[in-house]
Amino acid sequence: MNKNTDEHKHPDYKKIYYSLLILLVISIWGPVFALNIDNRTMLVGTVLLTAFGVGLIKATMVVAWFMHLDIEVKVVRRLLAVCIAFLILLFAGVAPEVLCFDGENRDADPDPIYEYPKKDITKPAH
Amino acid sequence: MSETYHPPLATSRKSAGLPTARLGTWWVVASEVVIFGGLVVSFVMYRMRHGEIWADQASHTKLYAGALNTFVLLTSSYFAVCAHKAAEVGDGKKAANLLVRTILLGGVFLCVKAYEYTSEILAGYGPKADLFWSFYYTATGLHGFHVVAGMVIMGFVAKDAAKGKFLHRVECIGIYWHFVDIVWIFLFPLFYIASGL
Amino acid sequence: MTEASEDESQKHAQEKQSSHKCSKLRSWLFSTDHKVIAFQYIITGMLMAVIGGYMAYVFRMQLAFPGEEVPGFGWVSPGNYNALVTNHGTIMIFWVAMPILLAGFGNFLIPLMIGCDDMVFPRLNRLSFQIFFISALVIIASLHVAGGGFGGAWTAYPPLSTNPDYNLTPLGAVLWVVAVALEFVAFLIGGINFVTTTMNARAPGMGMMRIPLVVWMIVIASILFMVSVGPLIAGAVMLLSDQLAGTAFYDPTNGGDPLLWQHLFWFFGHPEVYVVLLPAMGVVAEIIPVFARKKFFGYKAALYVTIATGVLSFFVWAHHQFVSGIDPRMAHLFTVTTLLISVPIAELCFLFIATLFGGSIEFRTPMLWAIAFLVEFLLGGVTGIYLGSSGSDIYFHDTYFVVAHFHYTFFPIAIIGMFAGITHWFPKAFGRHLNEKWGKIHFWGTIIPFNFIFIPMFFLGLGGQHRRIFDYRHFPELALNDLQDLRILATVATCVLIAFQIPFVINFFRSMRKGKEAGENPWNATTLEWSTSSPPPHGNWETLPTVHRGPYEYGIPEVKEDYLPQHIETPQTSNG
The missing domain is CATH 1.20.120 (Four Helix Bundle (Hemerythrin (Met), subunit A))
Known part of the structure; x- marks a missing residue:
C-alpha cells in the first residue's frame, strides 16, 4: 500500500450533491419569499434561517463528506475549531466598539456621521 | 534541480496518523479560515452597524448571477471529490479528466464574476461607490484570487495525475477546492441574499 | 531493528547520496x-x-x-x-x-x-x-523611495x-x-x-x-502566529486598498472606523509578543537543565502554562487601546485579563528557578545569558502591571515608561534569548567552541549598558516625557537639564552596547575556523541533536535515532554518567 494515501469508504457523492442543490434552491427562495412578510421579526428570522442556517448546513455537508472531516483524525477537527473559536472571540471583542458609535459614554453626535443616501436608492433591484 | 530532488524521509512519517501532505493542506485551510474570517467578521460588524442602509446597497447585487456561481462551484466540488475517488483506486486518467472539468467550471465561475463586476461598475457601483461595495470587491476579489490559484495548482496536479504520478495530491487539492467552495457558500448569503435585513 | 525502520534507513541512504550535485555557492543559496x-x-x-x-x-x-549632526548620518530632519x-x-x-x-x-x-x-x-x-x-x-x-520611509509608527494607525x-x-x-x-x-x-x-x-x-520544551514552544508560537495573523492580513488588504484605491474601510467620514484597524492590529500584535517570547523561553528552558545538571522541574506544568499563556494572549489585546476611546467597561475587562496573563508567565519563571534550585550550576556563557534573560525579563514583566491597569495607563500611555517597559521585554527576548541560543548551539552548528573569555566580556558589555539605557527611560517616562517627539527643546517642561542628563546617559550607554557587539562578531567568525574542537556532545546534554556529529551531516544522522525516554534525564542515581541521552536504549549502570 502506498504510504501517502489511506483508503476509506466513500459515501454516495451524487446523493450529497443533489441534496446540496435542493438546499441551494431553498436558500435563494427563502429570502425572496421573506420580502412579502410584514412582520419584521418573522422576516429577519426567515432570512437568517434560510440564508445563513441553510448555508451553514451546506458548509457542514461539504466539510464532512467532501473534505472527509467525518473520518479524519480528531486533531484536524480541533485545529479548525480553535481557529473558529478565536474568530468568534475577535467578533465579541471588536463588535462592541465598532458597532456602537453613539453609546452613553461617548459624545453623542446628533447627526449621524455616515450620511445616506448618496445614491438614488429608490432604483429597483436587478 | 527538481530532477535530483528526493523528498526527505520525514515526509513519509505519520506520527499524527494522517499523511503529511493532507495534514499540511489542513493547516493551510486553517490559516485561510482566519484570513477570510477576519474579513467576514469586519464585514458583519459594519453590516450590522449600517443596517438598513447597506441592505439597500445589497439589493443591487445580482442575486441570480451569485446563485449561478454557487451552483457552478458546488458542481465543481462534486467533480473534485469524484476525482479523489478515482485517484484512490489508482485511475489517474479518470482523475485528471475530472480535475480538468473542475478547472473549466472554475473558469465559468470567473466569467460570471467578470460579467457581474463589469455590469456593477457600469451601473455606478464601483469599489469606491460605497463602503459596502468596497467590501464586496475586496471579499469576492480575494475569493476569486483563491479560485485562480486553485485552478493553476489543479492544472499541475492533473498533468501529473494523467501520468499516474503523485495521485495523493488529488485529494489535497480537492480539500483546498472544497474550502474555496465553502467560502463562497458564506459569501453568497452575506452579499447577495440577505438584502431583506 | 524492525522492517519499517530498515526500509527507512535504506531510503535515508539513497536520499543522502542524491544531494549536492551543483556548485557550492549555488547549492548553499x-x-x-x-x-x-x-x-x-x-x-x-x-x-x-x-x-x-x-x-x-x-x-x-x-x-x-x-x-547637531550625527556622526555617520548627518543632520536628522523630523521626517x-x-x-x-x-x-x-x-x-x-x-x-x-x-x-x-x-x-x-x-x-x-x-x-x-x-x-x-x-x-x-x-x-x-x-x-x-x-x-x-x-x-x-x-x-x-x-x-x-521618494518621500522617505514610512513614519507613522510600527502600529500604522489610520x-x-x-x-x-x-x-x-x-x-x-x-x-x-x-x-x-x-x-x-x-x-x-x-x-x-x-x-x-x-x-x-x-x-x-x-x-x-518526550518532545523538548523548545520545540513545543516554537510550535505553539507558530500556531499563535497563524491564528492571529489572519485577521491582520485581511486588515492589511483593506489598508492597502485604502492607500491605493481610496476606499473608506478606516475612514469615519465615509462609514468606516479607524478603531477596526487598531483592533485587528492588536489582535495580532499582542499574541505576536508571545510568538517571539515563547521560542526565547524555550531556549532558556533547554539551557538551564544542561548547566544546572538537573531534570527540568515540572515538564508538564511548563507545557500547560505555555498553552495557557498562548490562549490568554488572545484575550488581552485591547490593553493597547485604553486611551483610544474604547468603552471604559471594556477597558476593565481587558485590565483583568491582562493582569491574569502574568500568572502563567510567572509560573514558567518559577519553574526555571525551581530547576536551578539545588542544581550544580556551571556559569558558562549560555547559562549566563539564560539567567540574565530571567532577571531582565522579570523587570519587564513587573513594569507591565502598571501599564496593564487601565487607570494608571492613562498617565503612562505613550510615555518613555512604555518604551522602557517593552524594551525590557523585547531586549531579553530578541537579543539575550538569541545570544543564549547561539552560544549554546554554536558547537553543534560548527563543531567548535566559542571563546569563553570573549563571550563573557561580550555578555557583561551587553547586559550592563542595557540597564543603563532603559532604567533612565523609566524615570523619563515618569517625568512625563512623551514618545515620538523629535526635539524636546520645543517643550519647556521637558527640556529641563535633569531630564536631558538622563537622555545623554541612555545615549552613551547605547553607543557602549553597540561597541560591545564587535567582540561577539570577531569571536563568532574566529571560532568558526579556529575555536576549540567540540565533540558530539560538548555540554553532556540529553536531547537528540547532541547524538549526531557536529556539524550534523546532510540528513542529520547515519541511522535515524529512536527515542527511549524524556528529554531532561540528568542526575539519575543508577546511571554511571550524570545524564542519560534520549536515544540510548539500555543505560550503563554504575554497578556494571
Missing part, C-alpha cells in the same frame, strides 16, 4: 537543508539587526544632542526621525526577532530535536526564506497610515505595508512547516510528552 536555511535566516536577521541598531544609534544621538523610529520598531520585531528566534532556531532545532532528517516540506521551507528575503529588501527599499496628506510618504507607507504582508506570508508558510513536521515526523518513541 538554494539548499533545501533545514540547517542551511536556519543559517540563512539567522544571518539575514543579524544583518537586519545591524540596520536596526544603526537606526537606534541615530535617533538616540538626535535626542541627546538635538540639532527622518519618524522614519527611523518606525522602521527601527518594525525591523527589530519582524526582521530580527521573528527570523532568528522563530524561523532560525525553529529550522535548526526542530528536525534535530525530534529525530528526523529534514523538514517535511523542504522546498516550501526554502520558498519561505526566499519570500522573507524579498520582504527584507522591500523594507530597506521603502527607506530610499488615518496617518492611509492618507498621504498626513504621513507625507505616499510610497514609503505602501511599501511598508507590502513588506510586512510578504513577511507574514513567509512566516505562515514556515509555521505550517514547523507544525506539520513536529506533528507528523517525530522519531519512533518520541511521544507527545
Whole structure:
C-alpha cells in the first residue's frame, strides 16, 4: 500500500450533491419569499434561517463528506475549531466598539456621521 | 534541480496518523479560515452597524448571477471529490479528466464574476461607490484570487495525475477546492441574499 | 531493528547520496537543508539587526544632542526621525526577532530535536526564506523611495497610515505595508512547516510528552502566529486598498472606523509578543537543565502554562487601546485579563528557578545569558502591571515608561534569548567552541549598558516625557537639564552596547575556523541533536535515532554518567 494515501469508504457523492442543490434552491427562495412578510421579526428570522442556517448546513455537508472531516483524525477537527473559536472571540471583542458609535459614554453626535443616501436608492433591484 | 530532488524521509512519517501532505493542506485551510474570517467578521460588524442602509446597497447585487456561481462551484466540488475517488483506486486518467472539468467550471465561475463586476461598475457601483461595495470587491476579489490559484495548482496536479504520478495530491487539492467552495457558500448569503435585513 | 525502520534507513541512504550535485555557492543559496536555511535566516536577521541598531544609534544621538549632526548620518530632519523610529520598531520585531528566534532556531532545532532528517516540506521551507528575503529588501527599499520611509509608527494607525496628506510618504507607507504582508506570508508558510513536521515526523518513541520544551514552544508560537495573523492580513488588504484605491474601510467620514484597524492590529500584535517570547523561553528552558545538571522541574506544568499563556494572549489585546476611546467597561475587562496573563508567565519563571534550585550550576556563557534573560525579563514583566491597569495607563500611555517597559521585554527576548541560543548551539552548528573569555566580556558589555539605557527611560517616562517627539527643546517642561542628563546617559550607554557587539562578531567568525574542537556532545546534554556529529551531516544522522525516554534525564542515581541521552536504549549502570 502506498504510504501517502489511506483508503476509506466513500459515501454516495451524487446523493450529497443533489441534496446540496435542493438546499441551494431553498436558500435563494427563502429570502425572496421573506420580502412579502410584514412582520419584521418573522422576516429577519426567515432570512437568517434560510440564508445563513441553510448555508451553514451546506458548509457542514461539504466539510464532512467532501473534505472527509467525518473520518479524519480528531486533531484536524480541533485545529479548525480553535481557529473558529478565536474568530468568534475577535467578533465579541471588536463588535462592541465598532458597532456602537453613539453609546452613553461617548459624545453623542446628533447627526449621524455616515450620511445616506448618496445614491438614488429608490432604483429597483436587478 | 527538481530532477535530483528526493523528498526527505520525514515526509513519509505519520506520527499524527494522517499523511503529511493532507495534514499540511489542513493547516493551510486553517490559516485561510482566519484570513477570510477576519474579513467576514469586519464585514458583519459594519453590516450590522449600517443596517438598513447597506441592505439597500445589497439589493443591487445580482442575486441570480451569485446563485449561478454557487451552483457552478458546488458542481465543481462534486467533480473534485469524484476525482479523489478515482485517484484512490489508482485511475489517474479518470482523475485528471475530472480535475480538468473542475478547472473549466472554475473558469465559468470567473466569467460570471467578470460579467457581474463589469455590469456593477457600469451601473455606478464601483469599489469606491460605497463602503459596502468596497467590501464586496475586496471579499469576492480575494475569493476569486483563491479560485485562480486553485485552478493553476489543479492544472499541475492533473498533468501529473494523467501520468499516474503523485495521485495523493488529488485529494489535497480537492480539500483546498472544497474550502474555496465553502467560502463562497458564506459569501453568497452575506452579499447577495440577505438584502431583506 | 524492525522492517519499517530498515526500509527507512535504506531510503535515508539513497536520499543522502542524491544531494549536492551543483556548485557550492549555488547549492548553499538554494539548499533545501533545514540547517542551511536556519543559517540563512539567522544571518539575514543579524544583518537586519545591524540596520536596526544603526537606526537606534541615530535617533538616540538626535535626542541627546538635538540639532547637531550625527556622526555617520548627518543632520536628522523630523521626517527622518519618524522614519527611523518606525522602521527601527518594525525591523527589530519582524526582521530580527521573528527570523532568528522563530524561523532560525525553529529550522535548526526542530528536525534535530525530534529525530528526523529534514523538514517535511523542504522546498516550501526554502520558498519561505526566499519570500522573507524579498520582504527584507522591500523594507530597506521603502527607506530610499521618494518621500522617505514610512513614519507613522510600527502600529500604522489610520488615518496617518492611509492618507498621504498626513504621513507625507505616499510610497514609503505602501511599501511598508507590502513588506510586512510578504513577511507574514513567509512566516505562515514556515509555521505550517514547523507544525506539520513536529506533528507528523517525530522519531519512533518520541511521544507527545518526550518532545523538548523548545520545540513545543516554537510550535505553539507558530500556531499563535497563524491564528492571529489572519485577521491582520485581511486588515492589511483593506489598508492597502485604502492607500491605493481610496476606499473608506478606516475612514469615519465615509462609514468606516479607524478603531477596526487598531483592533485587528492588536489582535495580532499582542499574541505576536508571545510568538517571539515563547521560542526565547524555550531556549532558556533547554539551557538551564544542561548547566544546572538537573531534570527540568515540572515538564508538564511548563507545557500547560505555555498553552495557557498562548490562549490568554488572545484575550488581552485591547490593553493597547485604553486611551483610544474604547468603552471604559471594556477597558476593565481587558485590565483583568491582562493582569491574569502574568500568572502563567510567572509560573514558567518559577519553574526555571525551581530547576536551578539545588542544581550544580556551571556559569558558562549560555547559562549566563539564560539567567540574565530571567532577571531582565522579570523587570519587564513587573513594569507591565502598571501599564496593564487601565487607570494608571492613562498617565503612562505613550510615555518613555512604555518604551522602557517593552524594551525590557523585547531586549531579553530578541537579543539575550538569541545570544543564549547561539552560544549554546554554536558547537553543534560548527563543531567548535566559542571563546569563553570573549563571550563573557561580550555578555557583561551587553547586559550592563542595557540597564543603563532603559532604567533612565523609566524615570523619563515618569517625568512625563512623551514618545515620538523629535526635539524636546520645543517643550519647556521637558527640556529641563535633569531630564536631558538622563537622555545623554541612555545615549552613551547605547553607543557602549553597540561597541560591545564587535567582540561577539570577531569571536563568532574566529571560532568558526579556529575555536576549540567540540565533540558530539560538548555540554553532556540529553536531547537528540547532541547524538549526531557536529556539524550534523546532510540528513542529520547515519541511522535515524529512536527515542527511549524524556528529554531532561540528568542526575539519575543508577546511571554511571550524570545524564542519560534520549536515544540510548539500555543505560550503563554504575554497578556494571
